[in-house]
Amino acid sequence: MGLSAAQWLKLAALFVTFVEVPSYRHVILMHGIFATTTELDHLNGFIQQAHPGTNVTILNGFNGAFSLRPMWEQIDYFKERMKKIFQQNPDGVHVVCFSQGGLICRGVLSTIKHNVISFVSLSSPQAGQYGDSNYLKYLFPQYLKKNIYRLFYTQTGQELSIANYWNDPHHQPLYLKESQFLAILNNQTFNPRSQEFKENFSSLKNLVLIGGPNDGVITPWQSSHFAFYNENETVVEMKNQPWYIHDWFGLKTLDQRGAIHKYEIPGVEHVHWHSNKTVFECCILPWLS
Template sequence: MGAIKSIIEKNVPGVYVHSLEIGNGIVEDMENGFFKNTNDQIELACKKISMDDKLQAGYHAMGFSQGGQFLRAVAQRCPNPPMKNLISFGGQHQGVYGFPRCPGDNSTLCNIVRKLLNLGVYTDFVQKGLVQAQYWHDPLNEELYRNKSIFLADINQENVKNRTYKANLMKLENFVMVMFGDDTMVDPKETEWFGYYTPGQARRVAPLRETPMYTEDWLGLKQMDKQKKLHFLVSPGNHLQFTDTWFIANILRPFVMK
C-alpha cells in the first residue's frame, strides 16, 4: 500500500491519501486481515474515516483484493463523510469458492486458514473467527450460505433487503471494478465484476446482468448501470498485478485527477 500511496501522491498534485490500518502496526494489520471479524473491521474503518478532518468533504476509496468488498460495505453502511468513487481492484463481490493461492507471504497463516476452512466454513466458530470464511460462497449450498454467512450475504442483500444499503451505494458517482484477466487466486475471477456460479453447480459463471441481484436490483446496481456509474475494467496479469502506467491511465486520470 505504501507503493500505491507514493504513485498517487506523485501524480495527483496536492492529494491527501489516508491508508487505512486495521490494528496497531503492520503485523497486527496483516493478522487482522485473516482473523478479525469483518464487521468489526468495517466499523473500525468507518470510525477512522469519520474522524479524519481532511475527508469530510468527500473522498475516493480504493480497495485491493478483499478490501474491495470491505470498502463497498463502508459505502453501504457509513455514508458520512460521502464516498465519491469506489474503485475495487480484484474485489470478491460475490464471494469465492476456492482458495488456490493464499494471499501474503506468511505460510503459517495460510496453512491455518486452509485448516479452518476444511473444518467447516459455515460453523459459527469459523464464520466469526476467519475473515475468508465470511465471504466464502458455496454455490452447491446456497441456502446454508445465506443462512450462515455473517458478512457477505448481508451486504449483498441476500436475506433481508436493507433499503438504506441500496440508497447509500447509489450515492456513488462511480463504482469501478477491476478484474484481473489472468487471475489464478480468485475463484471465480468474474466475482470481481459481480459474476458468479449459477446455483447448484460450480462450472458455469453467470455475469452480473443475469443474476437476481441485478434483475431484481437488490443493491441498486441496475439503476447505477443505466446511469453509467458502473465501470468494468480488465487489467492484464495475475491478481493485483498491474503497472504504474496502467494505473495512472485507467484509474488516476479518469476517476481521481478529473
Template sequence: MAPLWLLVLGVAAGAAAQDPTPVVIWHGMGDSCCLPTSMGMIKRTVEDNVPGVYVRSLMIGPNIIDDTLNGFFRPVDSQIEEVCQKLAADEKLQGGYNAMGFSQGGQFLRAVAQRCPSPPMKNLITFGGQHQGVFGLPHCLGTTGVCEIVREMLDLGAYNSYVQSHLVQAQYWHDPTKRDEYLEVSQFLADINNEREVKNETYKENLKKLENLVLVMFGSDTMVVPRESSHFGFYAAGQDKTVVPLEQTKLYTDDYLGLKELDEDGRLAMLVADGDHLQFSITWLVENVINVYLK
C-alpha cells in the same frame, strides 16, 4: 477596486476549491497499510500523479503486525466499524473522498460506502475484489504459519459457526451448492449483498450515491474463484462450473443493491487488466484509473 484583503481571500478560496479529492486505500489479505513495495508504492504513485492530494492508507488496529493479522482473523464487521470511525474523525476527508480497495479491501470499502455514507465516498475503485465471494482459496497471501491455520479452519467448514466468527475469508465464502446455509450463516457477504429476504434499503440508497463504481477484474486471476466475482458475476445456483455474468444475476435484475441503476446511468465501469491477481503495471494504473477517476 476591491480592498487587498478581499482579493487575498478570493485567491485563497479559489486555491482551496482546486484541492484534489483525498484518496483512501484499503489493502488485501496478507498485506498491510504501509509496505513500501505494495500499498506504499500505490500511495506514492497517486501522490506523484495527483499533486497535493491527501492519501490515507488504512491500518486496521494499532500497528502493522496487527493490521496484517486482522486481515485473516478479525471479523469483517468489526474492521468496517473501525474504518467508519476513523474516516468520520479525519478532518481532511469531510468534504468527500475517493476510495481504492485491493482484493478483499475492495468489498470491505464497498461495505463502508453502504453503511457509512458520511463522509461521502465519491468514486470507488476495486481491484480483484470478491464482490460475490469465493468458492475456493487456491492461494493464501501470508506467512506459512498463518496460511496453515487458514487452511485448517476452512477444512472444518466455512459455515461452521466458530470458523465464521474467527476467519475473515470464511465470511465471504459463497458455496453455490449450499444456498440456504450460506444465507443463514454468512456473517458478512450475504448481508452486504442484500441477499436475505428482508432487504436493507439504505444499502441501495447509499451505494447509488457514488459518482462511479469501478470494478477491475484480472483476466488471468488464479486467486479469486471464480474471477468473475470481481465483476459481481458468480456460479449459477447449484453448481460450480457455469458462471453467470452480473447482468443475469438476481442481484442485477432485481436491483436490490442499485447496480442496475448505476449501470443505466453510466456510473458502473467494469475493467479488465491482463495478468494474475493484483498484477498490473504502474502505467496501466495511471492511464486507466488515476487519470480517469482520481483527478
C-alpha cells in the same frame, strides 16, 4: 523608470494569487488480507507523481493475521476513521480498496452516508470467493473448496473474514442461512437496514471494478465484476445475477445511471495490481480528478 525589487515582489505575489493551483480530492486507500499499509506504498507514489500534493490516507488497522477477524468488526473500525475524513472533505473523496479491503470499503459505504465520488474496487471478491487459492491451501491444507463449507458455514467458521464471503454455489441454502456478512450485505437474506444499505451504496458517483483472468487468487476472477458461478461452476455475468436483476443493493441503479466502469486487464497477478503502473494509469488515475 524601472520597478524596484520590492515592487517586483508585490507584483509576483499578485500574479500567484490569480494563478489557479490544482486541488485534488483526498484519496483513501485500503490494503488487502494479510497485509499492512506498506502494501500500498507504490500506489501512493503513483498518485503523488500524477497529482502532486494529494492528501492520501492509507487506512491502518487489522494488519497481517488480524485481517482474518470478522468482516463486520473490521467495517465498524474503519467506518469511524473514514467518517471523519468524509466530514473533513465536504467536496467529496475518492476511495481505492484492494482485495478483501474492497469488500470492507463496500461495507462501510453501504452502512453510512458518505460523499465518495469514485470507489475503485481493485481485484476484490465482490460477489464472493470459491476457489482453491494459495491463501486457502496455506491456511487450511486439509480442506478443498468442495468441502470447506463444512467449516466455513458454522458459527465458529464465520469468525473468519474469508468465511464471511465464501460463496459456495453447491450449497446456497446453507450459505444463505449461515453467512453473517456477504448474504446480508447483498440483501439476500433478511436485513432490517436493507433500504439504507441500498441508498447509501447507490449514492456513489462512480463504481470502478478492476480485475483480470490471470489474477490467480480471486475465484472466479469475475467476482471482481460482481459476476459469479452457478451450480455448474459456469460464470454468470453481473447483469444476469439476481442481486442485479432485483437491484437488491443498488447495483442496477448505479448501472442505469452509467456509474459502473469495468476493466478487464490480462497478465496481472493478484499481488501486483496495486504496484502495476499501467493499471494505475489506465484504470485508476482517470477517476481521481
